[in-house]
Amino acid sequence: MTAVDLRVAQRPNAPMTTYRYDEYDAAFVSERVAEFREQVNRRLSGALTEEEFRPFRLMNGLYLQLHAYMLRVAIPYGTLTARQMRRLADIADKWDKGYGHFTTRQNLQYNWPKLVDTPDILESLAEVEMHAIQTSGNCIRNVTADHFAGVAPDEIEDPRPTAEFLRQWSSLHSEFSFLPRKFKIAVTGAAHDRAAILVHDIGLRIVKNDTGEIGYQVVVGGGLGRSPFIGKVVGDFVPRKDLLAFLEAILRVYNRFGRRDNKYKARVKILVHEKGIDEIRAAVEAEFAAMDRSAFAHDPEEFERIAAFFAPPPYESLPATSVSLRAAKLETPAFANFVDVNVGAHKIPGYAIVTVSLKPIGGVPGDATSEQMRVLADASERFGFGELRVSHEQNIILPHVKQDDLFALWSMLDAAGLATANAGLVSDIISCPGLDYCSLATARSIPIAQAISKRFSDMSRQRRIGKLGVKISGCINACGHHHVGAIGILGLEKKGQESYQITLGGDPTFSASIGEILGPGVTAEQVPDVVEHLVDYYLAEREEGEAFIDTWRRIGHARFKDVLRREGEDGADI
């Protein structure tokens, strides 16, 4: 795929800051829909068995789950237009049950589509330049990126052009369509990691060298799941011109040496762990040196053309701070809380980045009704150049809001149940669908998130507690990122009952760490008590400015464990 000349690609009301399909892109997705329609017809007629059909449906993001089929829609690097968000809402109403679930991979999942309707859904998505290709299967999955891309003050460079470059390179990459296992890539271009690059198969960090040249620190072998690992640096500074070839070399090494005899040992993290990063680096460098790199030669003009799609929108020249914002905060405390917690600094004076929490107290993390999706689409057009982002934390970001407009935006969000001021706080919980929807799950995760959220429903208490990442998975596959939760919760089955293992000290950022197990599993009913005890202990022990993870790191795991052991009668219940 190639990007298109902006001069001929304009559409009325099209946001200026997102990639748009050219004819090649549109034809490719359209052909894929037609192909899948035929495959579905052949399945329904009996010409294809389920065994024959399964790979086809998975290549189009269609799973069979606990209660129904599930369709996973790709949202490349989490960027959405208002038009696309409205289409997601329309699909939810027409072919699903009026809601969608935003996931930790910046995708959207429909939980109730019918097989017979799926080709129509894909066709409807294609009309707004969306699809479900490579949201499943042993291929390179949806490339994710910092959800504050292009607007964060700490950014070296917007990671989206790189992510789009990688999307085009990896889409239907014939050599990498049947890897040993799925493969996940994340990109960040900022000083703070909001894309969790160290727990991806490949993590890319945009960096600048001493001469001012932009390049990439390349990390390989991170990942969660059954065997969690923090990624290791395989290339300290890969110049942009070498990026595709270097990634091609990594994938080739993985494709060749990754295990295929055991799916639990097939991810690149296992290869890196077993061979060691030095051997992997040597293999990658040897492949890079030996390969014909002409096919991956960097075309600066093409990169710049893609980057032009992500050019800043037409910002106004504004004062750095808004007088009306200050007044509104004084007048409306709930709004002030929202601004303090969910609104972040923007690189352009007078603007702000707004995180819209999809974690209302007692709600289902990541779920949005079709009406809420439409409100978000409207809000993005009124207050943000028609652009939205999905975060890996299952929230929605409005990246270009004028400070002067924050109160009007908040009022609009509040009326739609979207103004929960908990971004980054204890009730902003990442949770996978768990056994309420997922066939692989061994326990429920959403009710645990709801119970914790309700336990800490006092928002002023949440603010006193401060930043605290609680992450919950309903099985060992770790879709809820529990390993990198400051408090992680893993649902398992123990003697025919749901049981929850608690971990502490996980961190998904540049200071990444995998959480340590606290003790034996607890029941669902005990989880909120355990979390509350941990939080209380942290509040008693913390020093000025410390978040939970800081206190845990300073005083050590054993002391947290000890306090619960006392609570839990010699650890019997924890």
Added chain:
Amino acid sequence: MPVFKHPQILIASNLTDGEVVFLGPSGWERDHRRARVARKADEATALEDLGKRDISANRVVDVYLADVEIGSDGAPTPLHYREKMRVKGPSVRLDLGKQAGEGAL
């Protein structure tokens, strides 16, 4: 052959819409209370054979036997919490699934 400890019913997913279905006396039912119950190993095997037949006929997918207990009304209820969930719907959305009257319950 595995030890037969509990009565069993045959669970599957309907091919066209993915809904959970149960093999009843005269075909696939959307209400687990109408499921045929195998009380012996050979009856369970017979249920499985019928399931394989309907997999081949492209009516259902993902067919398996699940342990149940029999209530005072004679209706089967799954023993494991996973299947307890499947006969109702998501525990976090009581307005969805069979429990909401979307399938039979």
